[in-house]
Amino acid sequence: MxxxxxxxxxxxxxxFNPRLYAFILIIAIAxxxxxxxxxxxxxxxxxxxxxxxxxxxxxxxLYRLTCYAYRKDYNKHIFKHPLACPVVESMDSKKxxxxxxxxxxxxxxxxHRYFLYAAIIILPFFFYDVYxxxxxxxxxxxxLGSIILAINAVLLTLYVFSCxxxxxxxxxxxxCFSCLNGGTLRKKIYNKxxxxxxxxEELAWISLIFIIFVDLYLRGLAAGMPIDFTFMVIH
Amino acid sequence: xxxxxxxxxxxxKDHGExxxxxxxxxxxxxxxxxxxxxxxxxxxxxxDSTISVxxxxxxxxxxxxxAEINNYPRLMxxxxxxxxxxxxxxxxxxxxxxxxxxxxxxxxxFEIDRNIPEFKPKKGIELxxxxxxxxxxxxxxxxxxxxxxxxxxxCHVIRNHSSKYIGPRHIIKAAALDMHPLDTVDRSxxxxxxxxxxxxxxxxxxxxxxxxxxxxxxxxxxxxKERAIDKMYDPALMLFDKLKAIGKSGSR
Numbered sequence: 001m002x003x004x005x006x007x008x009x010x011x012x013x014x015x016f017n018p019r020l021y022a023f024i025l026i027i028a029i030a031x032x033x034x035x036x037x038x039x040x041x042x043x044x045x046x047x048x049x050x051x052x053x054x055x056x057x058x059x060x061x062l063y064r065l066t067c068y069a070y071r072k073d074y075n076k077h078i079f080k081h082p083l084a085c086p087v088v089e090s091m092d093s094k095k096x097x098x099x100x101x102x103x104x105x106x107x108x109x110x111x112h113r114y115f116l117y118a119a120i121i122i123l124p125f126f127f128y129d130v131y132x133x134x135x136x137x138x139x140x141x142x143x144l145g146s147i148i149l150a151i152n153a154v155l156l157t158l159y160v161f162s163c164x165x166x167x168x169x170x171x172x173x174x175x176c177f178s179c180l181n182g183g184t185l186r187k188k189i190y191n192k193x194x195x196x197x198x199x200x201e202e203l204a205w206i207s208l209i210f211i212i213f214v215d216l217y218l219r220g221l222a223a224g225m226p227i228d229f230t231f232m233v234i235h
Numbered sequence: 236x237x238x239x240x241x242x243x244x245x246x247x248k249d250h251g252e253x254x255x256x257x258x259x260x261x262x263x264x265x266x267x268x269x270x271x272x273x274x275x276x277x278x279x280x281x282x283d284s285t286i287s288v289x290x291x292x293x294x295x296x297x298x299x300x301x302a303e304i305n306n307y308p309r310l311m312x313x314x315x316x317x318x319x320x321x322x323x324x325x326x327x328x329x330x331x332x333x334x335x336x337x338x339x340x341x342x343x344x345f346e347i348d349r350n351i352p353e354f355k356p357k358k359g360i361e362l363x364x365x366x367x368x369x370x371x372x373x374x375x376x377x378x379x380x381x382x383x384x385x386x387x388x389x390c391h392v393i394r395n396h397s398s399k400y401i402g403p404r405h406i407i408k409a410a411a412l413d414m415h416p417l418d419t420v421d422r423s424x425x426x427x428x429x430x431x432x433x434x435x436x437x438x439x440x441x442x443x444x445x446x447x448x449x450x451x452x453x454x455x456x457x458x459x460k461e462r463a464i465d466k467m468y469d470p471a472l473m474l475f476d477k478l479k480a481i482g483k484s485g486s487r
Contacts, residue, residue, distance in 0.1 A: 068437055068457055075436040082391040085440035087329060088306040090391055098396040100434035110460075110468045164453070168461035176416035178367040187369045197453070 008104045011097030012079045019078045031057075039215075039222045044136025045145045046129040047218050048152055048211050056122055063115035066108060068164045069204040113165040123160060126153035142232040145217070152207075152214045159207040162196040241265050241316055243274050244324040245286060250335045258324065259283070265316055271323060272300050272311035275337070287336040295446055298383030301328055302337055308385040308444045328388040341384055347405050352425070356417045370416035376454060377411035379447040380404065386441035386451055392434050400431030403441035403451045410455035413462065423462035432459060 005014075013020070034057070040050040049057065064070055075081050081098060082090030092098075101109050130153055133146040160166075171190030177183035196203075220227050240262045248256030261282055263274045272290055279286050290300040293312045300311040303326040305319055316323065331339035356364075386403035387393055393402050409422040426432040439452045449455075465472050 071437045072439050075438050081436060082438065082440070085389055085438075085443050086305075086307045087303060087389070087394070090394075092391045092395050094395045096395070098392070098434075100392065100396075100400075100431075100436050102433050110464050113461075113464070113469065164457045165461060168458060168465075172458045173462055173465055175414055175418065176370050178370055179416070184369065198450075 006099075006103070010099040010103035010105055012081070012099065013105070015096070017079070019080075023074075023078055037219075039218050042218055042222050043145070043228070044133045044141075045149065045218055045221070046132060047215055048126060048129070048149070048156075049215055051129050052122070052125045056118070059115055059118040060122065062108070063112070063119045063160075064204070064208070066112040066115055067200075067204060068112070069201040071109065072201070112163075113169070116160070116163055116165050119160045123153075123157055126156055129153070140232070140234040141230060144227070144229045144231070145221070148214055148217060152210055155203065155207040155210050158196065159200070159203040161193070162200040162203050164197060164200065167193055167197045239265055240321075241274060242322045243278060244322070245275065245278065245337065246324075246326045247286070247336055248333060250333075256333075259286075269316045270312050271302075271304055271309075271314045271316060271319075271325060274316060274323070275311060275325060287334070287338045289338050296381060298381035298385075298446075301383040301385050301388065302326060303328060303388070308388045310383060310385070310446050313446055328384065330388040330390070330394045331384070344382070344384060344387065344402075344404065347401050348408060351401075351405060351409050351412070352420050352422055354412050354415065354418055355420045357419055360417065364417060366416055373454065374411045374414040376449055377407040379449055380407060381447060383446060385444045385446065389440045389444045390435075391438070391440070392431070392436075397431055397434055400434040401426070403435075403456065405430075406432065406435075406459055407449065407451055407455040410459050413459065421462070421466070423459050424466050426459055427463035427467065432456070432463065435460075 034049060034054060038050065038054075039047050040054075041047070065074075076083060080091040081096075082092040084090055099106065101107065126149070130146060130150045133149055134140055134142065167190070170193050171177065171186055174180065174183075174186070174190075177187040177190075180186060217227065243261045243263050244258040245261065246256055247259050248254065261278045263277050266273070270293075272288075272293060275286070275288050276290075279288065288300070288311075290312065291297040292299070295310050295313040298310070301308065302311050303309075304311065304314050305324055306326070308328065311325070325337060327333060327337045327339045331341055331343070334340050382404065384404055390400075390402055392400045406426065409426055412418055412420070413422050423432075435452075435456055437452055437457065441451045441456075442449070442453065445451055465476075
C-alpha cells in the first residue's frame with residue numbers, strides 16, 4: 001500500500017468491513033434524522049442531543065469515540081482486532097495490517113482529555129434542563145419526563161466522572177501523594193474515582209442507551225403518545 | 236462431570252521439527268477436583284512419558300504451567316476439568332518460540348525486562364527509606380505478577396502484528412517503577428515512542444486472562460498512556476508542570 005495513504009488512512013479503514021460500513025451508516029442516518037426531524041424542545045423538556053445546542057454534538061461524539069471503554073468495543077466488534085480473546089476466535093491474523101493507535105486518525109484518541117474538558121463544561125446544561133422542565137409553567141410541576149431527564153443527567157455525570165483521563169489527572173500521574181499539600185485528601189478522591197472508574201464501561205453503555213431512550217421518549221411525546229404523567233403540582 | 240473419563244488432546248512437536256505439529260489423544264480417568272495439569276501428568280506418568288510439560292508449584296503461584304486450554308490462555312493447574320467439559324485440547328503458548336510439546340522458550344521476556352530503565356532513587360534521601368503506605372498501594376498490585384506470560388500470549392499485537400510492542404507484562408514492570416514514590420525516571424514517553432505502547436488498542440484481553448487478577452490495562456497500560464500524553468500531547472499540562480518546576484527551584 002502507498003506509504004503516504006497509509007500514514008493518513010489506517011489499514012483498518014481500507015479493509016472490506018461490513019461492520020464498519022453499517023456503523024457509519026447508522027451514525028449518518030442518526031445525524032440526518034437530528035437535522036431533518038428536530039425535536040429540540042417540547043412542553044419544557046429539552047432533548048439532551050440538542051442541549052445546549054446541537055453544535056456541541058461533535059465534541060460529545062468525539063468524547064465517546066475516543067473513550068477507553070468504547071475503544072475496547074469498537075476495536076473488538078467493528079475492526080476485529082481481535083474479535084475475541086480466545087486465540088482461534090480472534091479473527092485477527094498476521095496477514096491483516098494493523099496500525100494500533102499510531103496512525104493519524106487513531107492518534108486523535110490521545111486527545112481524549114480535551115473532549116473530557118468539553119464534556120465537563122456541557123454537563124451543567126443537562127441539570128439546568130431538569131430545572132427548566134420542573135418550572136416551565138412558573139409553578140413546580142413534577143412529571144415523568146423530568147424524572148427521566150434527571151436520571152439522564154446523573155448517568156451522564158457518572159459516565160464523565162468515571163473517565164480514565166480524569167483518573168490520571170486526579171492522581172494517576174502522581175507518584176508521591178504524601179509529598180503534596182492535601183495529598184491524603186487527593187489520594188482519597190483518587191481511590192473513590194478509581195472505584196467509579198472500574199464501572200466506566202457499564203456507565204458508558206447505560207448512559208448511551210439511556211440518552212437514546214430520552215430522545216425517543218421526547219419524539220414519542222411529540223408524536224402525541226400518551227406517555228407523560230404529572231405526579232405533583234405546587235403553585 | 237458428565238463422564239468418568241475425559242478426552243485429552245495434547246500438542247506434540249519435537250524441538251526443531253519442521254512439521255506444524257500434531258495432537259495426540261488420550262483417555263484420562265477423572266478424579267474429583269482434577270485440574271488439566273493433573274490430567275497431563277496422568278498421561279506422562281501412565282501412558283506416554285515422552286511428553287514435555289513445564290510445571291512447578293501446582294498452586295497457581297509460579298506461572299510455569301501456562302498453556303492454551305481449548306484455545307484460551309490459562310494456567311493448567313488452575314483450570315479444573317469439570318469447568319471445561321469432556322474434550323480438552325492443550326496447546327503450548329503460541330506467541331513464543333516453540334521448544335518441545337507444551338514447552339515454549341520464554342527467555343526473550345527476560346531480555347525485554349533488562350531493557351526497561353532501572354529504578355533510580357532520588358538523591359540525598361536518608362536511609363532507611365521512609366515510604367508511606369498510600370504511595371505504594373498502586374505499585375504493589377503489579378508485584379503480584381507471577382510471570383506466567385499469559386497476558387503476552389493472548390495479546391493480538393504480539394501474536395500477529397508487531398515485535399516492537401514490549402507487551403503487557405513489561406508495561407506493568409515499567410508502571411511499577413514509574414509509580415514508585417522515590418523513583419526519578421519517567422519511562423512513559425519511551426514506552427510510547429520506542430516500545431510500542433501506542434500499538435495497544437486497549438481490548439483488555441491481557442486483563443481478562445491474568446490469573447492474579449491484576450488490572451493490567453486499567454491500572455498500568457492506560458495510566459502509562461496518559462502519562463505519555465501529558466508530555467507529548469497536552470501543552471496546558473506541559474506548561475503547568477514547567478511552571479511548577481520553576482516554582483520549586485525558585486523556592487529552594
